[in-house]
Amino acid sequence: ESYTVLLPAAGSGNRMGAGFNKLFLELDEKPILIHTLNVFEKDSACDGMILSVKEEERPIIERMLEQYSITKVKALVEGGAERQQSVAACIRAHQTDGIVLVHDAARPFIRQEVIVSLVDTASKYGAAIAGVLVKDTIKVALDGIVKETVDRSKLWTIQTPQAFRYGILKEASDKAEAEGFLGTDESMIVERIGVDVRMVESTYDNVKMTTKEDLLFGEVLLKHRRQ
Ligand code: C5P
Numbered sequence: 001e002s003y004t005v006l007l008p009a010a011g012s013g014n015r016m017g018a019g020f021n022k023l024f025l026e027l028d029e030k031p032i033l034i035h036t037l038n039v040f041e042k043d044s045a046c047d048g049m050i051l052s053v054k055e056e057e058r059p060i061i062e063r064m065l066e067q068y069s070i071t072k073v074k075a076l077v078e079g080g081a082e083r084q085q086s087v088a089a090c091i092r093a094h095q096t097d098g099i100v101l102v103h104d105a106a107r108p109f110i111r112q113e114v115i116v117s118l119v120d121t122a123s124k125y126g127a128a129i130a131g132v133l134v135k136d137t138i139k140v141a142l143d144g145i146v147k148e149t150v151d152r153s154k155l156w157t158i159q160t161p162q163a164f165r166y167g168i169l170k171e172a173s174d175k176a177e178a179e180g181f182l183g184t185d186e187s188m189i190v191e192r193i194g195v196d197v198r199m200v201e202s203t204y205d206n207v208k209m210t211t212k213e214d215l216l217f218g219e220v221l222l223k224h225r226r227q
Helices: 032-042 055-067 083-094 112-125 166-179 186-191 212-226
Strands: 003-008 046-053 073-078 099-102 127-133 138-142 145-150 156-165 198-201
Touching: 003 032, 003 083, 032 046, 032 055, 046 055, 046 083, 055 073, 073 083, 083 099, 083 166, 099 112, 099 166, 112 127, 112 156, 112 198, 127 186, 156 166, 156 186, 166 186
Parallel strands: 003 046, 003 099, 046 073, 127 198
Antiparallel strands: 099 156, 127 156, 138 145
8 A cells, every 4th residue: 555654853852962953964975865765765655745844844855855856745834843843744735645654854774565564454453553562671760769660571662653544643643732741753643632542663763863872873774784
């Protein structure tokens, strides 16, 4: 089944400390944003991309799309102060039934097999998200005192893509907006409307480029994948 991907790209990347949008930082002489878009440009199941961007960055991004021959971008919409608002802008711009993926523009290493699995699962059940089982021991601590050790066999670290039938995501987004609810991912707003969200096992290398260390890891990953 085919899908459309919504890509929030309107962050500022304060934790990266670059002083500009971290998506413009380069890995192997190509902007992170382009690495991510290329994944979907090359996937024949991807019908189109909708990006949310900062208004002042629109010209830079338009130029990049042209320079790197990215052809599937259907719209660049204005992002918001919070990631959820940037995604909501993409959702409003789409308005078409079918499967939509929401994917952080800052995750260039997503694997094709995971995309396929997410699209299949969302087509069947309506909602599916990528994640990996936590590797560390997780504890709850209050005022510096350990209160509890959580059973990690059921704990997942959540990534993007997150895949939904459009109608489900639209309803969830409208409800969150109307009620002023701010989630940290799309699944949270979908869980709130009572839809079961399925876990799809992803890979540990689908990292989000957030801090300087992530860039180092990114360089190594790229080198490894080229071999
Ligand atoms: O800041 P963080 O890396 O968690 O952001 C994840 C993704 O969401 C990035 O691709 C970033 O550009 C995007 N974002 C956005 N609008 C915001 C904040 C983040 O589109 N207000």
